[in-house]
Amino acid sequence: MDQSSRVAKASEDGKSNVRAVERALDILLCFTTDSDLPMTEIAEKVGLHKSTVHRMLATLEDRGFLERDRSSERYRLGMRIWELSAHRSRSGDPAVICLPEMEKLRDTLGETVSLYVRDGSERIRIQAVQSNQAIRRVAPVGVRLPLYVGASSKVLIAFAEPSLAEQMMSSESLPPGIDPQGFRDQLDEIRRNGYATSLEEREPGAAAVSAPVFDLSGRLAAALSVSGPAGRFTPDIIREQSALVIQSATRMGSMLPG
Structure with a gap:
């Protein structure tokens, strides 16, 4: 085999290895929304x-990243995932730092308290x-969850960098039912009030109020x-309790490094 052939083969092998890694990660990411899955659903x-998929599942199971229930032939995350998570740095993790304040707010208001961060055009609940x-x-x-509906979604857009809202208004992923100008006006009102509310926007029968958490650098x-x-959790009660949510968000931010 000449030099050019060896280089070409090495390049092809490298691409194949990268594809294998990408496929393995895609399989693991299936479990962000489901706790256990059968092989056929993972393949879909x-x-x-x-x-x-069967070969990759066998490898992931062998390495401890997945576990298989032999009676149902369904897969779930393995202990190796939790070992990796345990060694993740928690020094500036909002999910850890804000938890005591979230518990206090839950005890005060009696409702479920969540913490969200933005990831592209989605929001992720990192603590509850x-x-x-x-x-x-x-x-x-x-x-x-989608970033266009819900109180916390609107907060993550309204108080982010100014260009974000415009990027989202011109995005192809903008749901057809959203009026861009009406959404801009709503974001302006959220900035003035310091909080956002939602009533059955994403989930029937659910209401929410949300406030921004800024770290010590103002981000x-x-x-x-x-x-x-x-x-x-009626609109009147939400308005009455919005000040407490803002106060809790402010205290949380004072604990987050810039």
């Missing part, structure tokens, strides 16, 4: 042939403290949200 989600009431909104951590770090059943 990642768009790969079942035989390819569930309401203790019998009828409540359950907020799983790690869930990704938007997260959105603090309180949500509950719309029948109990």
Whole structure:
């Protein structure tokens, strides 16, 4: 094999290795929305042939990144994932730093408290403290939600860099039911008030209020949200309690390094 052939083969091998890594990561990312999945559903989600997915699942299981329930043949995240997570630096993690304040707010208002950050055109719930009431909104951590609807979504847009709102208004992912100018006016009002509200925007029967969390450098770090059943968490109650949410968000921000 001549030099050019060896270089070409090495390049092709490198591309093949990268594709294998990408496919393995795509499989692991299937579990951001589901706790356990069968092989057939994983193959559908990642768009790969079942035989390819079967081989990759076997490798991920062998390395401890996935576990297989042999009775149901469903896969779930393995202990190796939790080992990696345990070694992640928590020194400036809002999900850890803000948790005590979130618990205090939950105890004061009696509703579910969540913390969101923006990732592209989505928001991710990075922390949650569930309401203790019998009828409540359950907020799983790690869930990704669209950035166009919901109180916390509007906060993450309104208080981000000014160019973000315009980028989103011109984005192809803008839902057809959203009026760009009306949305801009709503964002202006949110900036003036210092908080956002939502009533059954994303989920029927749910209401929420959200305030921005700024770190010590003044950068938007997260959105603090309180949500509950719309029948109990009414617009009047939300307005009355919005000041407490803003105060909690301010205290959280004072603990976050810039």
